[in-house]
Amino acid sequence: MSEGHEDLTPAMRSAIGSMTEPSVMEVTRTGIRAWALAVGYTHPVHFDERAAVAAGFPDLLSPPGYFGAPAGDPRRREASGQPDFREEFPRTLHGGSEVEMRERVFAGDVLHAVTTLKDIRIVASRSYGRLLIRVSETEYRRLADDRVVAYNRNTGLAY
Amino acid sequence: MRTIKPQFWDNVHEGDEFTLVEEMPSKRLVMWAGASGDFNPIHYDDQHARGNLLPDIIVHGALKGMLIGRLLQEICGLQGHVRVWNASYRGMDIARRPLTVYARVTRTYFDGTDALVDFDVGARREDGSESTRGTATVALARIPGTQPVSRD
Numbered sequence: 001m002s003e004g005h006e007d008l009t010p011a012m013r014s015a016i017g018s019m020t021e022p023s024v025m026e027v028t029r030t031g032i033r034a035w036a037l038a039v040g041y042t043h044p045v046h047f048d049e050r051a052a053v054a055a056g057f058p059d060l061l062s063p064p065g066y067f068g069a070p071a072g073d074p075r076r077r078e079a080s081g082q083p084d085f086r087e088e089f090p091r092t093l094h095g096g097s098e099v100e101m102r103e104r105v106f107a108g109d110v111l112h113a114v115t116t117l118k119d120i121r122i123v124a125s126r127s128y129g130r131l132l133i134r135v136s137e138t139e140y141r142r143l144a145d146d147r148v149v150a151y152n153r154n155t156g157l158a159y
Numbered sequence: 160m161r162t163i164k165p166q167f168w169d170n171v172h173e174g175d176e177f178t179l180v181e182e183m184p185s186k187r188l189v190m191w192a193g194a195s196g197d198f199n200p201i202h203y204d205d206q207h208a209r210g211n212l213l214p215d216i217i218v219h220g221a222l223k224g225m226l227i228g229r230l231l232q233e234i235c236g237l238q239g240h241v242r243v244w245n246a247s248y249r250g251m252d253i254a255r256r257p258l259t260v261y262a263r264v265t266r267t268y269f270d271g272t273d274a275l276v277d278f279d280v281g282a283r284r285e286d287g288s289e290s291t292r293g294t295a296t297v298a299l300a301r302i303p304g305t306q307p308v309s310r311d
Contacts, residue, residue: 037190038194039226065228066225096246097246099224099228
């Protein structure tokens, strides 16, 4: 058994490899503009649809890393179905992330996001004691042509 | 606000470093919270931050990661493509202090006809210490008229 898996509970072990149902992500002009402003983008293709079209794009270009916002009523968002083990590990930190861009994303795209829990480990940390490390991968697929546009991988820490 | 000019692969060499110095006022963290949906109060509520024994609110890890993405996108321009980047959030960054985001070229090479550049990337505080570290790969445009000849 590899390092970090020795102390996993049966529930944790069985959660490895679990996938969420697809979430629908809407990439809108408003969303792109707000996200691009917050990150400090200045190129007009992220803000002005005429500039985007003049550059040869179908609509506003989404900056790499922005994949829209979940569709539907945010008050009624369903649980992912993946356990988070919050009772034993209540405090969370964002350990790291990776973005792999396969294709450009534009305003008007509707994406399906499916997240796979790739790995769970428990390690001893000098700063936090017992540390739960969760590695997940989200695949973003454009509904219009069923093409994978990006992967977003995240490492979540909990203690 | 300073931006990076798009680069041609032919003009980029190992050791070149590109940087952006980013201010982190609380307003920016509020904008990022709204745009990203991350409303953890540690990033906008001073009392909550101090209750967690922090001197001030802290910068979202994901915002730091996306600042690196923006630096890479500026290096690429519209003719290039950001392929992949990662960031490990090794330390907290207190808000209202500038952060320097960097990308340092580690390799330039060809993959078929794609002209690629690898970077070490990250974020440094005012005192030079690193809070964020990772790697990246982008595809850059060639100077018009150049042939796809490997440098090796």
